Amino acid sequence: MTVRPVALPPVKVPLARPNLSALERSYVQQALEDGWISGTGGVVSRFEDGLSSRVGRRHTIAVANGTLALELALRALGVGPGDEVIVPAFTFAAPATTVLAVGAVPVLVDIDPETWTISPQAVRAALTRRTKAVIAVDVLGHPADYDALRGLGVPVIQDAAEAHGARYRGGPVGGQGDASVFSFHANKAITTGEGGxxxxxxxxxxxMMRLVANHGMTPKNPYVHEVVGRNYRMTSLTASLGLGQLDRWDELIEARRDVARRYTERVDASVYAPRPAASWADYSCWLHTVTTTVERRPAVLDHLRSRGIDARAVWPPLHEQPVLAPYATDCPVARDIALRAFWLPTYAGMPDTDIDLVADALAEAADRK
Incomplete structure (x- = not known):
């Protein structure tokens, strides 16, 4: 007998969608008309300069995606075989797998229950003579405690992939680490489709990062390769999208915050608690995240999907990922949050009717018990 999979209803409310306007299209059209669409040229430089100005950095290097941005930072810091890099156990897998990609060892540590970001105390306990760097992830838009991390004496790579528009002790997120990484994937608040x-x-x-990102050669010495490099470059078409998004930065960030505020007004916090935040942080909304009990979450997600709502459980903790099994350590806070938290659909311009649909479905799921 053939067992047929149960068909899910069509998605009415997607988890995320990009918010693109005529402005972005005009930038892309101009690049097409100019005919300069590769990873070199003035459009990419304009995007880099605009991002530097936005987050208060002296230099920005635009690349093809956020994972390559992490790899580029690690390579520029000289991280390689025999080195250790400390990574939080609660995040998307890229920080840890990128450490593996450069031949180093990821050291997984637990997170702080107040911020859900890497615990400075856990980092201190994990330091060895082989520690070459720490990757601090501004998870779900909340910055890590960089003052505490900088006092540990090792380089800090800031993974701000999800934290466009957040603020750390009054300053814009993206300027705290020795190197700071953004992603511009399609589900991010500021997007170029892919990009980092x-x-x-x-x-x-x-x-060093510019050298490595351009095949190990400089514009002054083309075809003279000084180091082993690769092509990490962002294309001009991608950067053109980014220019439009940079122009709309405040609008797009505020639109997601507005979605989070409306969820907070509509959703019962006694059943679905919003993520915590430290008093010194102004976190941005990537995907609005709530928690419930371990026992309740599967049924809640099933009910939301039955209503055509693309809500999702957060990532499994890194110490339970098969690819990272050889590096697994006990990280109870990360595991607890990974079992209880889930994302609600979030994107700039999300209509009130969709937020109402999600909130009503959550209330229905709570009543079903």
């Missing part, structure tokens, strides 16, 4: 960047205030680091 690395920012730094170090002339030396910036020079």
């Amino acid at each position: 960047s690395v920012g730094t205030d170090s002339d030396e680091l910036a020079s």
